[in-house]
Amino acid sequence: MSESPAEDDLSLRALMGRPDYIRFWLSRVASTLGVQIQSVALGWQVYAVARETMDVARSAFYVGMIGLAAFIPVFLLALPAGETADRHDRKTILRFCYMGEILTALVLVAAAQFGFATLPLLLGVAVAFGTSRAFMGPAGTALGPMLVPRSLLPRAIALNSLAWQSASILGPAIGGILVAISPGLSYAAAAGLYLFALACVSGLSGNTQPEVNPGSRLALIKEGLGYVWSNRIVFGAISLDLVAVLLGGATALLPVFARDVLHVGPEGFGLLRAGPAIGATLVAVILARHPIRRRAGPVMFAGVAVFGLATIVFGLSTSLPLSVLALAVLGGADMLSVYVRQTLVQIVTPDAMRGRVAAVSGLFIGASNELGEFESGVVARFLGPVTAAVAGGVGAVLATGLWARLFPDLRKANRLE
Numbered sequence: 001m002s003e004s005p006a007e008d009d010l011s012l013r014a015l016m017g018r019p020d021y022i023r024f025w026l027s028r029v030a031s032t033l034g035v036q037i038q039s040v041a042l043g044w045q046v047y048a049v050a051r052e053t054m055d056v057a058r059s060a061f062y063v064g065m066i067g068l069a070a071f072i073p074v075f076l077l078a079l080p081a082g083e084t085a086d087r088h089d090r091k092t093i094l095r096f097c098y099m100g101e102i103l104t105a106l107v108l109v110a111a112a113q114f115g116f117a118t119l120p121l122l123l124g125v126a127v128a129f130g131t132s133r134a135f136m137g138p139a140g141t142a143l144g145p146m147l148v149p150r151s152l153l154p155r156a157i158a159l160n161s162l163a164w165q166s167a168s169i170l171g172p173a174i175g176g177i178l179v180a181i182s183p184g185l186s187y188a189a190a191a192g193l194y195l196f197a198l199a200c201v202s203g204l205s206g207n208t209q210p211e212v213n214p215g216s217r218l219a220l221i222k223e224g225l226g227y228v229w230s231n232r233i234v235f236g237a238i239s240l241d242l243v244a245v246l247l248g249g250a251t252a253l254l255p256v257f258a259r260d261v262l263h264v265g266p267e268g269f270g271l272l273r274a275g276p277a278i279g280a281t282l283v284a285v286i287l288a289r290h291p292i293r294r295r296a297g298p299v300m301f302a303g304v305a306v307f308g309l310a311t312i313v314f315g316l317s318t319s320l321p322l323s324v325l326a327l328a329v330l331g332g333a334d335m336l337s338v339y340v341r342q343t344l345v346q347i348v349t350p351d352a353m354r355g356r357v358a359a360v361s362g363l364f365i366g367a368s369n370e371l372g373e374f375e376s377g378v379v380a381r382f383l384g385p386v387t388a389a390v391a392g393g394v395g396a397v398l399a400t401g402l403w404a405r406l407f408p409d410l411r412k413a414n415r416l417e
Contacts, residue, residue, distance in 0.1 A: 015155055020206045021147045027200035028140070028163040031098070034193030036171020037178065038105060038129075040273055041186035042066060044179050044266060045112070046122050047255040057381050060256045062119060064377015067252055069123045070130035074363065077134040079221045082359020085138040086220065090146070090355070091201055091208040093139040098198035100132035105191035112184030141358035143208055145346055154291045157342050161335065162284040172277070176270020210355065224356025227349070234357075236407030237300065237341040238364040240399065244304045245334075247395030250311050251276060252377060256385045257323070264320050271320070275327025280335040282328075287339050296340045297411045301404055303336030308396030315389030 015021060043063055050059035085093060104125050111117040111125075148156045178186040228235055251273075258269035292299055310330035317323040341361075349357045379388035404411045 015148065015152050015159065018148060020204050021156065023200045023203050024144060024147055025159065025163050027094075027197040028160060029167050030193045030200065031101070031197040032164045032167035033171045033174075034101070034105070034190040034197070036167060036273070037175040037186050037193070038108070038190035040172050040175030040270065041179050041183045041190075042108070042122060042126065043255050044269065045117060045183045046119065047259070049117060049119055049122070056256065056260050057384070060253060060385060061377045061381040063255050064252055064380070065123060066126050067377070069126035070133070073127055073131040074134045074137075077131065078138070078359045078363040079224075079356075081135040082138040082224060082356040082362075083220050084135065085142045085355025085358070086210050086224075086353065087355075089209045090139045090143040091204050093135055094143065094201045095198060097132045097136035097139070098194050098201065101129065101194040102191050102198070104129045104132070105187050105194060108187040109184050109191065112182065112187060117183075137362040138355045138359040141346070141362070142210070142354035145354060146208060146210075147204075147206060153346060154343050155288060157346060158284060158288040158291055158339060161339060161342070162281065162288050167277075170274075172273025173270045176266050176268075176273070179270075180266045220356060224353055224360055227353060228357060228360045232407060233410050234345055234361075236403060236410035237337075237344055238361050240300075240304060240403045240407075240410075241337060241341060242364040243399045243403070244307060244337075244396040247308075247392045247399060250314055250389035250392055251327070253380055253385045253389060256380065257389075261385060262318070262320055262323060268320055271324055272327060275324040276331030276334070278324075279328035279330065279332030281331075283332040283335040284339075287335070292340065292343075294414050296344070296414060300337045300340040301400055301411060303333040303340075304403075305397055305400045306330075306333035307337070308393045308398075308400065311393030311396060312390050313393075315386050315393060 043066060046066055047059050047063050050062045054062075107125055107128075108117075108122075111121055144156060144160060145153055174189070175186055178189060228238070254272045255269060258264050258266070258272055262268060262272075264271075307330055310326045310333060314323055314326035314330065317326060345357060345361055346354065379391065383391070
């Protein structure tokens with residue numbers, strides 16, 4: 001159940017009246033917009049470069065390799081990054097991460113402008129970009145709750161998701177247009193957005209230094225791992241997301257579907273990339289206005305099941321409008337599960353542990369997104385893109401039923417307070 005309309009409006013005004021939170025929110029919008037534009041350009045360029053010498057199946061495999069390249073540093077650095085976010089000033093960490101993103105974008109600008117974009121270079125830039133994101137995830141997740149009172153945290157989480165999803169709508173559409181002009185222009189736009197995000201974070205005036213718990217780095221990492229493992233609701237939520245998105249990562253194949261299945265070119269590719277964000281943004285707007293109060297577990301499981309079904313529809317579609325609609329439903333369903341998971345984790349976790357817990361959660365989510373792209377590319381290599389998408393959707397639906405049996409406490413979770 002949501003609060004009354006008057007209480008909703010009051011809490012929204014209170015949240016919007018916090019300057020540090022607004023700066024943080026704007027940095028998320030700009031950064032995500034830059035990531036989406038850069039991602040569209042990188043995926044399209046990798047596929048285009050590969051197609052110069054390879055067939056569709058092998059080129060699709062290299063598109064999937066982008067996800068693996070970006071995930072490797074996340075896998076290797078996530079736990080140390082979480083401990084870093086619980087020991088050092090979180091604003092300072094984010095500033096260094098944005099500087100790293102600016103450098104990667106400028107390298108891509110130069111590669112596109114001077115014609116030395118090769119597959120090894122593009123994949124290497126993805127590794128460098130993933131390194132920056134490995135530290136940004138825990139620091140950003142842990143910093144957000146420091147900027148708002150606990151009572152406003154569920155609504156802030158919904159608005160944070162709205163920032164991400166809104167930028168994810170505009171980013172692919174803008175990226176598709178810019179790629180049609182020049183990949184270098186897309187990378188330059190991304191660099192400018194990262195610079196704006198850096199300025200916003202640099203303007204935070206509140207205390208962003210966490211209270212440091214005593215103990216060695218290894219002891220603190222083990223403490224965070226132990227917390228996630230012992231809390232069956234938290235562990236069940238993030239592991240379900242891992243398995244479902246790992247199996248249902250059809251969005252990694254969008255360059256393949258745009259060019260060789262639906263035949264819609266870079267503009268259609270931008271529309272397909274925007275599809276999931278359109279649905280997710282609509283759901284995020286509703287959640288920001290009316291946060292979920294009860295039956296959180298069933299809502300999360302329903303969202304994952306619909307996510308799998310929409311993936312199946314997308315895989316079977318031969319129509320651009322139907323494909324975009326299926327992706328929008330997919331994105332909206334995913335938004336429900338993400339909202340429940342993030343709210344559960346951030347509300348119950350003490351501030352001094354938020355970086356480490358966010359790192360563990362980010363490792364699971366990063367694995368689901370990045371390895372999901374790799375898995376989709378591998379399956380597409382041997383079975384074709386359509387079969388890969390449909391099989392992934394079926395797997396996500398089956399995983400929903402299995403997790404409902406394995407984690408009954410998560411299935412019965414009620415209130416998000």
